[in-house]
Amino acid sequence: xxxxxxxxxxxxxxxxxxxxxxxxxxxxxxxxxxxxxxxxxxxxxxxxxxxxxxxxxxxxxxxxxxxxxxxxxxxxxxxxxxxxxxxxxxxxxxxxxxxxxxxxxxxxxxxxxxxxxxxxxxxxxxxxxxxxxxxxxxxxxxxxxxxxxxxxxxxxxxxxxxxxxxxxxxxxxxxxxxxxxxxxxxxxxxxxxxxxxxxxxxxxxxxxxxxxxxxxxxxxxxxxxxxxxxxxxxxxxxxxxxxxxxxxxxxxxxxxxxxxxxxxxxxxxxxxxxxxxxxxxxxxxxxxxxxxxxxxxxxxxxxxxxxxxxxxxxxxxxxxxxxxxxxxxxxxxxxxxxxxxxxxxx
Amino acid sequence: xxxxxxxxxxxxxxxxxxxxxxxxxxxxxxxxxxxxxxxxxxxxxxxxxxxxxxxxxxxxxxxxxxxxxxxxxxxxxxxxxxxxxxxxxxxxxxxxxxxxxxxxxxxxxxxxxxxxxxxxxxxxxxxxxxxxxxxxxxxxxxxxxxxxxxxxxxxxxxxxxxxxxxxxxxxxxxxxxxxxxxxxxxxxxxxxxxxxxxxxxxxxxxxxxxxxxxxxxxxxxxxxxxxxxxxxxxxxxxxxxxxxxxxxxxxxxxxxxxxxxxxxxxxxxxxxxxxxxxxxxxxxxxxxxxxxxxxxxxxxxxxxxxxxxxxxxxxxxxxxxxxxxxxxxxxxxxxxxxxxxxxxxxxxxxxxxxxxxxxxxxxxxxxxxxxxxxxxxxxxxxxx
Numbered sequence: 088x089x090x091x092x093x094x095x096x097x098x099x100x101x102x103x104x105x106x107x108x109x110x111x112x113x114x115x116x117x118x119x120x121x122x123x124x125x126x127x128x129x130x131x132x133x134x135x136x137x138x139x140x141x142x143x144x145x146x147x148x149x150x151x152x153x154x155x156x157x158x159x160x161x162x163x164x165x166x167x168x169x170x171x172x173x174x175x176x177x178x179x180x181x182x183x184x185x186x187x188x189x190x191x192x193x194x195x196x197x198x199x200x201x202x203x204x205x206x207x208x209x210x211x212x213x214x215x216x217x218x219x220x221x222x223x224x225x226x227x228x229x230x231x232x233x234x235x236x237x238x239x240x241x242x243x244x245x246x247x248x249x250x251x252x253x254x255x256x257x258x259x260x261x262x263x264x265x266x267x268x269x270x271x272x273x274x275x276x277x278x279x280x281x282x283x284x285x286x287x288x289x290x291x292x293x294x295x296x297x298x299x300x301x302x303x304x305x306x307x308x309x310x311x312x313x314x315x316x317x318x319x320x321x322x323x324x325x326x327x328x329x330x331x332x333x334x335x336x337x338x339x340x341x342x343x344x345x346x347x348x349x350x351x352x353x354x355x356x357x358x359x360x361x362x363x364x365x366x367x368x369x370x371x372x373x374x375x376x377x378x379x380x381x382x383x384x385x386x387x388x389x390x391x392x393x394x395x396x397x398x399x400x401x402x403x404x405x406x407x408x409x410x411x412x413x414x415x416x417x418x419x420x421x422x423x424x425x426x427x428x429x430x431x432x433x
Numbered sequence: 434x435x436x437x438x439x440x441x442x443x444x445x446x447x448x449x450x451x452x453x454x455x456x457x458x459x460x461x462x463x464x465x466x467x468x469x470x471x472x473x474x475x476x477x478x479x480x481x482x483x484x485x486x487x488x489x490x491x492x493x494x495x496x497x498x499x500x501x502x503x504x505x506x507x508x509x510x511x512x513x514x515x516x517x518x519x520x521x522x523x524x525x526x527x528x529x530x531x532x533x534x535x536x537x538x539x540x541x542x543x544x545x546x547x548x549x550x551x552x553x554x555x556x557x558x559x560x561x562x563x564x565x566x567x568x569x570x571x572x573x574x575x576x577x578x579x580x581x582x583x584x585x586x587x588x589x590x591x592x593x594x595x596x597x598x599x600x601x602x603x604x605x606x607x608x609x610x611x612x613x614x615x616x617x618x619x620x621x622x623x624x625x626x627x628x629x630x631x632x633x634x635x636x637x638x639x640x641x642x643x644x645x646x647x648x649x650x651x652x653x654x655x656x657x658x659x660x661x662x663x664x665x666x667x668x669x670x671x672x673x674x675x676x677x678x679x680x681x682x683x684x685x686x687x688x689x690x691x692x693x694x695x696x697x698x699x700x701x702x703x704x705x706x707x708x709x710x711x712x713x714x715x716x717x718x719x720x721x722x723x724x725x726x727x728x729x730x731x732x733x734x735x736x737x738x739x740x741x742x743x744x745x746x747x748x749x750x751x752x753x754x755x756x757x758x759x760x761x762x763x764x765x766x767x768x769x770x771x772x773x774x775x776x777x778x779x780x781x782x783x784x785x786x787x788x789x790x791x792x793x794x795x796x797x798x799x800x801x802x803x804x805x806x807x808x809x810x811x812x813x814x815x816x817x
Binding site: 190210 | 472475476477480483513514539543546572573575577581
């Protein structure tokens with residue numbers, strides 16, 4: 088499969104990407120487009136215990152105004168104190184942003200925020216679900232959110248139903264689960280920690296079944312139709328591949344030695360035909376790579392930047408915009424976010 | 434400044450009332466402590482504690498202590514977390530005077546862009562359900578919390594005044610919309626909106642109370658001449674009559690029946706063999722009744738008459754072997770009776786259940802208290 092990729096590989100000429108200018112220190116990571124392609128949420132991480140979440144308004148691939156910081160309640164004024172963490176942005180179909188957040192020393196909870204100034208609010212109260220909450224995934228119709236809670240001492244998958252405003256545990260298991268992700272209906276793919284490594288499972292029709300296992304970690308699943316796409320380091324701790332699984336026990340590696348994003352699952356194009364990633368090889372880190380989900384074709388888009396990674400693509404006004412983080416070849420220690428129009432480049 | 438002006442100014446400075454703007458060092462210290470508490474608690478998402486501290490700060494503000502913009506903003510954060518968007522709005526508004534920030538202004542604008550004011554009341558005379566429902570539960574947590582808060586207020590206190598997210602709602606049978614620019618939306622459920630109370634007769638039919646009864650014939654009064662000694666024993670009581678009731682629950686019944694006692698006695702001598710004590714009465718019972726669900730309570734006067742026979746005389750002059758003397762006589766008594774029944778089994782147009790009845794009658798000589806546990810069959814309530 089990998090050898091056939093080489094035949095189908097094509098190289099795109101370097102493109103100019105516009106930087107999302109932001110007047111704060113930190114590495115820009117984990118970009119997430121709103122479904123309209125109008126907003127781009129991303130994290131700013133100084134790797135000093137504080138991670139801030141920003142939302143930039145994007146028009147025709149360009150930043151409009153300044154990115155707005157999404158603040159946790161209690162941190163919305165000058166005395167909020169340091170050490171807050173706001174990460175893992177996920178967009179609701181109605182334009183609201185769900186993310187994980189915590190103040191220093193407090194539990195991690197899920198928060199809800201909308202562009203335009205309203206303060207972030209806890210999505211679920213402790214009366215509804217206790218523990219540290221993480222890995223939010225919003226169902227396609229916005230009617231439910233799956234997430235994990237440490238309430239029982241390990242990660243269990245829970246589902247909040249919007250209509251009833253009730254939280255229920257999806258299933259019980261003696262293992263620790265993480266990264267639940269909805270498909271186009273109501274099935275969930277997730278990873279389960281077992282004997283020190285992670286395997287991919289699917290929860291469908293009330294039953295949880297193994298999908299893909301192996302050496303090392305199979306983690307951060309997402310969906311393309313009925314196929315699960317995930318990262319795997321089966322070949323070694325630092326060797327991350329992108330693997331697809333069309334059914335229980337089936338695995339096809341479609342990309343090797345990819346740059347593992349901070350938190351995100353494999354990025355997909357809006358038509359779900361391509362998986363998008365950066366490369367771990369420093370000599371080839373000046374490009375973002377697109378590989379067809381069936382592995383039949385790969386396209387690389389070069390840039391003038393290095394350490395390209397954390398890609399995310401949106402459809403806006405009939406055009407595809409790629410956001411990714413990268414370092415300039417010289418002169419900066421912080422990875423910044425860049426946006427480029429890749430319409431017609433694949 | 435001329436000397437008299439200086440003295441006037443000094444006198445004013447020394448003696449002018451300052452209470453309105455004074456803040457004692459203690460109050461100021463308490464303000465600092467509460468503000469620090471709010472910060473600390475907010476970092477732990479302990480919003481109820483933040484809210485309580487903010488309310489104490491408002492007390493201090495009333496005493497002249499100035500609050501910071503940040504105090505009000507944290508108070509608003511707490512109110513939002515607790516679902517009280519109306520309080521959050523008020524607190525953000527407080528923070529805008531005398532100065533504001535872009536952040537606060539944005540937050541106020543966001544609330545005004547998403548919420549409208551409503552005044553919901555359910556009058557006491559309204560009969561029926563009055564649940565507050567929203568056509569589609571919003572996704573936003575602050576909006577959901579506001580709806581949940583309003584639902585709780587309506588359920589507990591039959592009213593809510595404050596903010597609700599824009600959308601379609603129903604309060605009991607009434608639908609209403611909260612719309613941008615709509616001003617106060619006032620919805621009131623009156624008696625006319627509710628289910629009309631049913632009027633008239635809810636049931637009428639035969640009633641039966643039957644079962645074993647324990648009856649006592651108390652000690653005769655001292656001035657009643659020669660009378661039988663006190664006696665008691667098991668027997669039976671059966672009453673058959675008619676009961677009716679209104680939809681309000683109130684009604685009445687009339688029963689006639691038999692009330693008997695078959696008591697034993699000590700062995701006597703050859704000359705005075707003992708005879709069993711007995712009491713045979715007919716009775717009539719007229720009672721008011723009240724029915725709620727399966728519970729039926731009846732209370733009213735009883736008239737009973739009959740005869741009794743017992744061994745052992747008492748009262749009046751003493752004589753030999755009076756304890757073996759058979760005493761017979763008639764009884765004409767009046768008193769009262771109460772019935773407590775729970776009818777739960779359907780018997781066609783009737784309901785059956787257990788009945789606990791008791792009462793007491795008096796004749797000229799003694800009291801006859803009694804109790805009965807048995808079966809009650811009563812007419813079922815008509816629906817609709």
